[in-house]
Amino acid sequence: MLTIGQRQFWDIVLTKLRLNLRSEVSKTYLGYLWWLLEPALFVAALYVVFGIFLKTRTDNLTVFLAVGMVTFSWFARSVSNGSRSLDTAGSLTNQVAVPKLLFPLVVVSQDFVKQTLVFVALFLFLFFMGFKMTHVWLSLPFLIITQWLLILAVAMVFAAIVPFLPDFRYLVSTGLTILMWGSGIFYSYEDVIIAKHQDLFLLNPMARLIKNYRQVLMDGNWPDWGALGLIALFAMVVIVSMLWVYKKLDTTYARLALQ
Amino acid sequence: MSINAKTMLQLEHVGFSYSSGIGLFGGTRIPALKDVSFAVREGETLGLIGRNGCGKSTLLRIMTGIFKADTGRVVRNCNRISLLSLGVAFDRLLSGSDNLILSCMLLGASRKEALAMHDDIVAYAELEDFIDQPVKTYSSGMKARLGFAVGMQMQADLILIDEVLGVGDARFRKKATETMRERVKSDQSVLFVSHSMPTVRSLCTRVIWLEQGRIHMEGEVDEVVNAYETFMQDARGVGSGLRAKGRSPSK
Structure with a gap:
């Protein structure tokens, strides 16, 4: 049929994902290396700034920074890539009738596959620093899936906006930088933020997720299931709403690509 | 062409306009199509002619469902419509081979079917030596050949062809026209857009002439093409300030 069926759609998503990843591997190893390198350089x-110059007294500062940075840079990079996905697909959207979900979904999934390698590197680093794998690590898949849903939700919203307002992508990159400062990557919010503002700080889902990653990986405690569930639920509500929006605006995006 | 032939696709009072500005509340509307109604019948090769910017490509996009008409409606009685156009939708970073598979799938083939057709398509496009290279290294002729080969191999109930026979070198053009001719003979329903009047004359069974977003004339091939050619000659004579529909060029 003209509108591609469900099965065909997922078949296309998987094929495109596989082909994109394969072409990336054969083309450049630097693409993958960069994913490891960026968080490592940041850490x-x-x-240097916090540990040496400012003499911050946090135990295991490098691990603390690495966990925060690895998870946050996944979010930032994938949201940023995803937000451009529908706009850059313009040349395709006005040639083929295809559900527009394809574009953010493939980009975000592609980033996810690359991120799994970064997670493996992070775990190796943790072992190297003397951390042990405990049974609470079993909760990691849930943490990661929750974050993936959050990324997809945010990317779908931004991707839907950028074709209408191309300059919005600059706002996205500024917003992500601001968010980085507000997610407690290089400070422990309990020490820095006064008690009455801590709840406000934790409204930022990335701050909440990073706190939970550290809880599991560094402290050996179970994550805060309630908070994870809430984030996942929020993300799914956004995703479902955006699916409706995508359906509604499907042909509008093809038209925008030509205007 | 019998009147009783099944209708593959029918347009009823279709109107469409572009917005001149970008953004949510952008600019004025520029009408591209106004009250266009016609049908493509099973087995016919319908020609669509008209000057640049008369709305041909927009019309094809509405027929395939890429655009939605602002007014009027499109009734489709067929399952698979494929659009063959020059602005082929390829991912520049992927290889020709990967793009071939994806294109087939976007036109409705399963991955298995696409893989099965792969070699035939490559051979037809004569791209054996380049098929593993990224499409960004392709010349426009190579891209067009690949696009045409995919479109021709895919079985579709209705094929919409936008100006693609002019692609590639003379030899490929001849081959493409030959393939088209075979398709036309074999009861394939085709809507054929072209600026080449000899090709329209030789391939089409009926012609529609679109002018400034409206159907200006519709009917027998010779009748419409002759009128169009006279019109275009007059247009050349007086420059571009020519109007359609009932008004004669201001000589």
């Missing part, structure tokens, strides 16, 4: 820089 190094932050360590």
Whole structure:
């Protein structure tokens, strides 16, 4: 049929994902390396500033920074890539009738596959620093899936806006930088933020997720299931609403690509 | 062409306009199509002619469902419509081979079917030596050949062809026209857009002439094409300030 069926759609998503990843591997190893390198460089820089110059007294500062940075840079990079996905697909959207969900979904999934390698590197780093794998690590898949849903939700919203307002992508990158400062990557919010503002701080889902990653990976405690559930639920509500929006605006995006 | 032939696709009072500005509340509307009604019948090769910017490509996009008409409606009685156009939708970073598979799938083939057709398509496009290279290294002729080969191999109930026979070198053009001719003979329903009047004359069974977003004339091939050619000659004579529909060029 003209509108591609459900099964065909998922078949296309998987094929495109596989082909994109394969072409990336054959083309450049640097693409993958960069995913490892960026958080590593950030951790190094932050360590110099906070650990050495400012003599921050946090136990295991490098691990603390690494966990925060690895998870946050996944979010930032994938949201940023995803937000451009529908706009850059313009040349395709006005040639083929295809559900527009394809574009953010493929980009966000592609980033997810690459991120799994970064997680493996992070775990190796943790072992190297003397951390042990405990049974609470079983909760990691839930943490990661929750974050993936959050990324997809945010990316779908931004991707839907950018074709209408191309300059919005600058706002996205500024917003992500601001969010980085507000997510407690290089400070422990309990020490820095006064008690009555801590709840406000934790309204930021990335701050909440990073806190939970550290809880599991560094302290050996179970994550805060209620908070995770809430974030996942919020993300799914956004995703479902955006599916409706995408359906509604499907042909509008094809038209925008030509205007 | 019998009147009783099944209708593959029918447009009823279709209107469409672009917005001149970008943004949510952008600019004025520029009408591209106004009250266009016609039908493509099973097995016919319908020609669509008209000057640049008369709305041909927009019309094809509405027929395939890429655009939704602002007014009027489109009735489709067929399952698979494929659009063959020059602005082929390829991912520049992927290889020709990967793009071929994806294109087939976007036109409705399963991955298995696409893989099965792969070699034939490559051979037809004569791209054996380049098929593993990223499409960004392709010349426009190579891209067009690949696009045409995919579109021709895919079985579709209705094929919409936008100006693609002019692609590639003379030899490929001949081959493409030959393939088209075979398709036309074999009861394939085709809507054919072209600026090449000899090709329209030789391939089409009926012609629609679109002018400034409206159907200006519709009917037998020779009748419409002759009128169009006279019109275009007059247009050349007096420059571009020519009007359609009932008004004669201001000589």
